[in-house]
Amino acid sequence: MANLKKFVKWFDLCAAALALIALLLMFAPAITYVKDGADLSAAYINDVSAFNGFQTIFGAVKNSDTGYLAFSFLNFLTLIFVVAAIVLLVLNNFGKGFKFLNLVAAGLLLVAGVFFFLTLAFTFAAENPVGSGVVQKGIYKENWALGVGAILSGVFALLGAGVSGCKLLIK
Numbered sequence: 001m002a003n004l005k006k007f008v009k010w011f012d013l014c015a016a017a018l019a020l021i022a023l024l025l026m027f028a029p030a031i032t033y034v035k036d037g038a039d040l041s042a043a044y045i046n047d048v049s050a051f052n053g054f055q056t057i058f059g060a061v062k063n064s065d066t067g068y069l070a071f072s073f074l075n076f077l078t079l080i081f082v083v084a085a086i087v088l089l090v091l092n093n094f095g096k097g098f099k100f101l102n103l104v105a106a107g108l109l110l111v112a113g114v115f116f117f118l119t120l121a122f123t124f125a126a127e128n129p130v131g132s133g134v135v136q137k138g139i140y141k142e143n144w145a146l147g148v149g150a151i152l153s154g155v156f157a158l159l160g161a162g163v164s165g166c167k168l169l170i171k
């Protein structure tokens with residue numbers, strides 16, 4: 001236990017690094033669309049469309065099959081939680097925070113990690129271009145799947161929450 005206490009000061013930066021990796025993985029495909037009857041073993045590029053995490057937050061247009069993605073507040077909240085956790089962990093590492101700042105950061109990363117796995121449920125398709133004020137409809141779940149970016153972001157956010165929470169147990 002004495003040896004572990006030497007490394008406690010680095011737990012904040014390790015948790016912040018894991019959260020930063022989760023944030024950077026939002027550039028990877030968060031959700032994918034597969035055309036009906038597509039041969040996934042051949043993985044034709046015309047049969048699969050992918051949207052990264054920022055496109056699921058702010059909306060995007062891919063092609064006529066997928067339609068338009070509308071702004072998603074809950075996906076935006078996930079982004080805010082990860083950024084806030086990174087800021088809190090860096091502040092706590094330099095001694096500018098309060099005693100239970102790790103608990104707050106761990107809670108933010110825990111919620112963000114769960115929200116990353118719910119990206120598909122939080123994403124909505126619109127019938128018209130982004131920002132036109134149309135009524136949104138839900139995504140047809142049989143054609144959509146959670147992408148590798150959302151899954152890995154969720155894993156890294158949950159790992160960051162665990163590392164941040166461990167500092168409370170060791171102190």
